[in-house]
Amino acid sequence: MSAGHEVAGTPPAKDGAEPPAREGARRRAGAGRWVVFAGRRLVRLVLSLLVLLAATFIMVHLIPGDPVQTALGDQATPQMVAQRRHELGLDLPLPEQFWRYVTGVVTGDFGRSIVTEAPVADLLTTRFPNTLRLAGPAFLLVVLIAMPVGLFTAVRTRGGRGRHVRGWFVNVTGLLNSIPDYVLATVLSLVFVVTIKAFPAAGDEGLSSYVLPVLALVAGPAASLSRIVRVEALKVLDAEYVRAAKARRLPTGLRYWRYVLPNMMTASLTYGTMILAGLIAGTVLVENVFGWPGVGTVISQAVIQKDYPLIQGILLVLGAAVLLLNMVVDVVLGVLDPRSRLGEL
Amino acid sequence: MTAAFRGPRPGRLLSGGVPLLLILLFVFLSVAGPSIWGEAASASNVAEANQSISAAHWMGTDDLGRDILARTLVATRNSLVLAVVATIVGGCVGIGLGLLSAMSRRLGRALGALINVLIAFPALLLAIFFAVLFGIGSVGSVLAVGASFAPGFARITQTLTASVVSKEYVEASRVLGRGPIYRTFRHILPNIAEPVVLYSTIHIGTAVLALSGLSFLGLGVQPPVYDWGRLLNDGLTRIYVTPGVAIAPSIAIVLAGLTFNLAGERLSDLIAGRRSAPSARRSQPRPAEPAPDPAGDGGGALVDVRHLRVTYASADGRVTTPVRDVSFTLAPKERVGIVGESGSGKSLTAAAIAQLIEEPGHVEAERLRFMDADLLTPDDSTRHVLGRNMAMVFQDPGEALNPAIKIGTHLIEPAVIHLRESKPDAKRKALDALRAVAITDPARRFEQHRHELSGGMKQRVGIAIGLMGEARLLIADEPTTALDVTVQRQILRLVDRLGARTEAGLLFISHDIAVVSELCDRIIVMYAGFIVEEAATADLLESPAHPYTSVLLAASPRMGLDKSRPLVAIDGRMPGPDADLPGCYFAARCPRADATCLSDRPPLRELADGRRAACWHPLTEPGDVPTSEGATI
Ligand code: SF4
Numbered sequence: 001m002s003a004g005h006e007v008a009g010t011p012p013a014k015d016g017a018e019p020p021a022r023e024g025a026r027r028r029a030g031a032g033r034w035v036v037f038a039g040r041r042l043v044r045l046v047l048s049l050l051v052l053l054a055a056t057f058i059m060v061h062l063i064p065g066d067p068v069q070t071a072l073g074d075q076a077t078p079q080m081v082a083q084r085r086h087e088l089g090l091d092l093p094l095p096e097q098f099w100r101y102v103t104g105v106v107t108g109d110f111g112r113s114i115v116t117e118a119p120v121a122d123l124l125t126t127r128f129p130n131t132l133r134l135a136g137p138a139f140l141l142v143v144l145i146a147m148p149v150g151l152f153t154a155v156r157t158r159g160g161r162g163r164h165v166r167g168w169f170v171n172v173t174g175l176l177n178s179i180p181d182y183v184l185a186t187v188l189s190l191v192f193v194v195t196i197k198a199f200p201a202a203g204d205e206g207l208s209s210y211v212l213p214v215l216a217l218v219a220g221p222a223a224s225l226s227r228i229v230r231v232e233a234l235k236v237l238d239a240e241y242v243r244a245a246k247a248r249r250l251p252t253g254l255r256y257w258r259y260v261l262p263n264m265m266t267a268s269l270t271y272g273t274m275i276l277a278g279l280i281a282g283t284v285l286v287e288n289v290f291g292w293p294g295v296g297t298v299i300s301q302a303v304i305q306k307d308y309p310l311i312q313g314i315l316l317v318l319g320a321a322v323l324l325l326n327m328v329v330d331v332v333l334g335v336l337d338p339r340s341r342l343g344e345l
Numbered sequence: 346m347t348a349a350f351r352g353p354r355p356g357r358l359l360s361g362g363v364p365l366l367l368i369l370l371f372v373f374l375s376v377a378g379p380s381i382w383g384e385a386a387s388a389s390n391v392a393e394a395n396q397s398i399s400a401a402h403w404m405g406t407d408d409l410g411r412d413i414l415a416r417t418l419v420a421t422r423n424s425l426v427l428a429v430v431a432t433i434v435g436g437c438v439g440i441g442l443g444l445l446s447a448m449s450r451r452l453g454r455a456l457g458a459l460i461n462v463l464i465a466f467p468a469l470l471l472a473i474f475f476a477v478l479f480g481i482g483s484v485g486s487v488l489a490v491g492a493s494f495a496p497g498f499a500r501i502t503q504t505l506t507a508s509v510v511s512k513e514y515v516e517a518s519r520v521l522g523r524g525p526i527y528r529t530f531r532h533i534l535p536n537i538a539e540p541v542v543l544y545s546t547i548h549i550g551t552a553v554l555a556l557s558g559l560s561f562l563g564l565g566v567q568p569p570v571y572d573w574g575r576l577l578n579d580g581l582t583r584i585y586v587t588p589g590v591a592i593a594p595s596i597a598i599v600l601a602g603l604t605f606n607l608a609g610e611r612l613s614d615l616i617a618g619r620r621s622a623p624s625a626r627r628s629q630p631r632p633a634e635p636a637p638d639p640a641g642d643g644g645g646a647l648v649d650v651r652h653l654r655v656t657y658a659s660a661d662g663r664v665t666t667p668v669r670d671v672s673f674t675l676a677p678k679e680r681v682g683i684v685g686e687s688g689s690g691k692s693l694t695a696a697a698i699a700q701l702i703e704e705p706g707h708v709e710a711e712r713l714r715f716m717d718a719d720l721l722t723p724d725d726s727t728r729h730v731l732g733r734n735m736a737m738v739f740q741d742p743g744e745a746l747n748p749a750i751k752i753g754t755h756l757i758e759p760a761v762i763h764l765r766e767s768k769p770d771a772k773r774k775a776l777d778a779l780r781a782v783a784i785t786d787p788a789r790r791f792e793q794h795r796h797e798l799s800g801g802m803k804q805r806v807g808i809a810i811g812l813m814g815e816a817r818l819l820i821a822d823e824p825t826t827a828l829d830v831t832v833q834r835q836i837l838r839l840v841d842r843l844g845a846r847t848e849a850g851l852l853f854i855s856h857d858i859a860v861v862s863e864l865c866d867r868i869i870v871m872y873a874g875f876i877v878e879e880a881a882t883a884d885l886l887e888s889p890a891h892p893y894t895s896v897l898l899a900a901s902p903r904m905g906l907d908k909s910r911p912l913v914a915i916d917g918r919m920p921g922p923d924a925d926l927p928g929c930y931f932a933a934r935c936p937r938a939d940a941t942c943l944s945d946r947p948p949l950r951e952l953a954d955g956r957r958a959a960c961w962h963p964l965t966e967p968g969d970v971p972t973s974e975g976a977t978i
Binding site: 062063158175177182187190246262289 | 464465473476477602606763
């Protein structure tokens with residue numbers, strides 16, 4: 001047949017021949033891509049931290065009125081205020097103040113509370129770990145709940161199947177999503193602490209005191225993340241590479257483990273980072289309900305008392321925690337999905 | 346409404362009118378609440394202080410003896426009005442920033458970077474920051490929550506604007522020398538209004554929660570003003586004395602959040618629904634009568650398919666049949682091509698043989714065998730037979746590779762799993778396979794990921810994966826469609842060469858009859874889920890029997906060789922998988938159609954020269970128009 005000859009007659013092209021420029025780019029990407037990726041990500045972290053530092057610094061100077069006067073109250077004499085301003089370095093030129101602020105923070109000196117005069121760093125080192133002990137398990141639980149729940153629902157609701165499952169899933173997650181953590185915390189303590197007396201009232205008194213605060217923190221974020229996971233999982237399950245893996249008769253377990261999970265994780269985590277960062281803020285409210293000895297129980301009081309060094313310190317650690325979390329998630333994504341390392345995602 | 350709650354579809358539970366009713370309720374409470382319950386809410390009565398839930402005070406009283414329920418209802422106005430104002434503040438600032446960044450590129454980049462940093466921080470953290478700046482109280486908390494929303498609004502505005510700006514008319518107005526401000530108000534704003542409004546609706550709910558959260562922390566509205574968060578805060582401090590007092594404000598907060606979330610979802614459904622009006626397709630799930638068996642015995646065949654039918658059941662019980670009746674065999678080493686336009690069922694036929702039809706799809710057949718395996722009753726050994734002896738190449742070479750794992754992993758998996766080879770052996774074999782498909786520097790490619798490969802190379806890898814088993818059959822589903830012409834040629838030649846070397850059978854699916862005829866011994870033409878013709882390649886090209894085949898050949902630019910053949914343009918469309926016709930599915934487009942064609946289905950029957958066609962009036966017998974009685978013999 002002539003069409004067959006036509007192709008057979010064409011001169012054999014060099015198989016695998018690629019435009020040389022693209023080859024080169026790929027090779028470079030292969031060599032130092034981790035260095036480039038890590039470097040770029042680190043620069044972003046440092047820049048964000050600088051923005052955070054600048055914001056907390058400027059905050060104090062943007063507030064109408066003299067913060068020292070406000071903090072010390074109306075009875076304070078002008079000499080007392082001036083004395084205090086000098087102690088705090090507030091009489092120095094702004095750039096120098098900022099420099100002192102940054103070097104202070106870097107060396108672990110967050111200044112002293114205007115109200116109690118105790119070093120802010122001391123308070124942070126005793127209280128911030130408590131906040132982390134709440135946020136950490138909550139973070140893990142959110143991921144550990146949302147991934148399987150979202151994936152399972154996705155499998156059950158593929159191709160328009162399982163309308164009941166889908167309906168219940170959407171409604172339950174929607175409801176959980178609409179209950180803010182502080183309300184859930186209040187209701188939980190109403191039911192389990194006050195009425196049933198199943199859990200300790202307040203503070204950190206061993207493992208059982210973790211249950212309610214963590215539950216209050218986890219419910220909403222787990223619900224919204226599992227929604228995202230379901231949507232992402234549906235996309236991945238329909239992907240050609242999953243079909244191809246099926247065509248190669250790879251065992252089901254391997255298919256999910258190596259084909260579905262990593263791809264689902266990358267997309268879900270990209271969107272989920274926001275939700276997880278929200279957890280760190282959520283601890284502030286939940287701590288207040290359960291009298292948890294973290295930074296959250298201090299910050300509202302500090303804001304009301306206008307204790308600026310303390311506010312600065314707490315906002316700095318919480319903000320830094322959020323930025324670090326973002327960085328960690330990005331690195332995990334870099335391991336899971338090489339595309340994200342090259343910014344091609 | 347009650348019926349909706351008990352209804353069989355919980356998905357509808359809270360959609361539809363319920364959010365609207367709730368919004369109306371909230372609006373009513375905001376407007377009328379203070380004048381109806383204002384007195385009860387502020388009337389202190391120390392004698393009734395700190396009461397628990399009772400008939401007189403459904404939700405208890407506070408420390409001044411004021412009724413909690415009344416206070417919660419009255420607080421609706423404060424809570425919602427402040428939330429709406431906060432959303433408007435955040436929206437205006439955010440949208441302003443977003444639009445500003447669209448006006449100049451440099452400004453856009455700087456603002457984008459700032460938004461990127463800000464958006465990483467949770468709204469509550471930003472709100473606390475701004476609450477410090479703006480001070481504690483109603484105004485301060487509204488500004489704080491508004492400011493904390495601004496980055497989100499700015500981001501969505503930026504994203505939406507970017508997609509609008511690239512559109513033609515905006516480009517055109519740029520060419521016409523219109524200024525950025527004109528462009529913004531004339532073109533950009535109207536086009537992004539809809540999604541922004543949607544985003545705002547959802548954010549009113551978020552604002553209620555955020556403001557209540559601030560009040561709950563004592564950073565929001567200050568006494569004597571109160572909102573739900575403040576009430577909840579008061580309730581919490583007395584939770585041990587009178588536990589009931591936290592309930593009413595909790596319910597109010599949750600209900601408000603839920604309402605605006607649902608309203609937003611509903612709104613986005615409406616918008617989405619308007620954009621793509623669902624096509625009302627109907628189909629009757631009436632099984633077609635199987636045609637008489639034309640395909641012989643099929644003993645010793647590699648693939649033996651008889652009366653294959655693939656149906657899809659949609660969620661509301663409608664059934665469509667994209668593959669209606671397919672019977673054919675493929676002998677060992679034989680190369681068979683299936684040709685048809687999209688929707689003819691050719692890919693699904695291949696998928697059914699490869700056992701890739703998934704729910705809600707359903708495969709029925711009288712016989713469906715590959716080698717010794719009965720694919721209708723697959724067991725564990727079937728999996729290995731298929732894994733070892735059947736290889737598949739997919740249409741989109743990139744999509745068929747898992748972006749998360751190395752190229753090499755794809756290659757060694759089948760060998761390790763189905764042939765129980767050791768990893769080093771499998772790797773050696775994989776490098777050979779990559780070399781066999783003419784991939785340069787296979788050791789490096791082995792370590793790479795799919796995004797580092799070009800399209801043609803990805804398809805080579807796809808074929809190399811197929812070489813890792815002991816493939817007796819290669820199914821290639823439009824393997825070259827996504828590639829450009831030169832690469833297409835290379836891939837085709839590769840399939841040809843490797844096929845000859847491995848002596849594997851080939852089932853080649855394509856819409857392009859020219860491509861198929863280059864590779865295949867035999868061609869099957871499919872139309873609307875049926876095989877309409879099957880013949881040796883040369884016979885089919887020289888003298889097509891089925892009118893559709895002749896049209897297909899005429900439409901193929903490289904194939905229109907026989908100028909004496911009548912050139913028919915194909916009018917009309919192929920019947921969809923939901924169609925249910927009694928006669929020939931091609932009749933509506935067929936120049937030879939008559940009454941018989943419309944009323945009776947032509948069976949796929951053997952013609953004189955050993956080929957098969959499903960037509961009452963095949964082209965190879967001009968003048969000899971068989972009757973329907975004659976055909977069924
Ligand atoms: S059966 Fe009739 S309508 Fe169908 S292809 Fe043949 S001639 Fe055309």
